[in-house]
Amino acid sequence: MIIEARDLKKYFGSIHALDGVTVSIPEGVTLILGPNGGGKSTFLKLATGVYRPTSGEIKVFGESPWNNWRVKTRFGVAYDPPAFPQFTTGREWLNLFAESRGFGEDEIKRVAELFEVKTFIDKRISGYSSGMLKRLSLAQAFIGKPELIFLDEPLANIDFDSMEKVIEIIEDMRGKTNFVIISHIWEPLMPIVDWVVVIGNGKLVLSGKAENVQEEVERLFKPHIRRKRGGSTEAPSPSGQEGPHPANG
């Protein structure tokens, strides 16, 4: 197991962002899903040692990440929204980060090419669009090919071609690097995901092998869009069984 949480709680005043989550995340690619405000990002920030648990515990590589530099340098993270100092350039920031981990310019060149940040890497971050910020945050997370990479919404704010590219990059690194990914855009990721965790309302909703929970995930998260056809309204039922809707009459 690369991450283990036991009765993990994080409260912000009266808000119970996480309210007793016990979950184990194995090696491989893990997707964390859940409704807005459910506690996914809070879980991620507890795993990366940004937050300290209110109670309970979380361990990454067997150690608590809070105040633990040894663990923190073993993973890369791309937060959402990405957070950077505004008045440095992308290159300056990546340089500083890479240096702190013992990597040099070649590694910056590699990640800059990988996520296509080269055209704006020497501009100040304050002038970046949300797409540029996303690319820079992904580039940072991949510096040094860490053994674990956390990605919060890696497919948000990028165009369709780039989305495919990001998925390909993750797929290429599968088996060598572990990933924990939060993504509302989950369907294109499913083929490369090993494990799925669903967090909602501060609680663990489900955790399991992707192939075993696929149906449940589809039931929970596939948009059930009502389509008008020939005057009657169709809406797939949560069980996936189509049936007459007396209310539509």
Ligand SMILES: Nc1ncnc2c1ncn2[C@@H]1O[C@H](COP(=O)(O)OP(=O)(O)OP(=O)(O)O)[C@@H](O)[C@H]1O
């Ligand atoms: N730093 C904070 N201070 C106060 N409340 C917070 C803080 N961070 C998160 N929350 C609250 O905790 C709850 C869980 O938020 P969190 O961001 O973890 O959810 P999420 O599942 O990542 O949501 P989304 O999918 O919208 O990003 C929300 O009610 C949120 O408003």
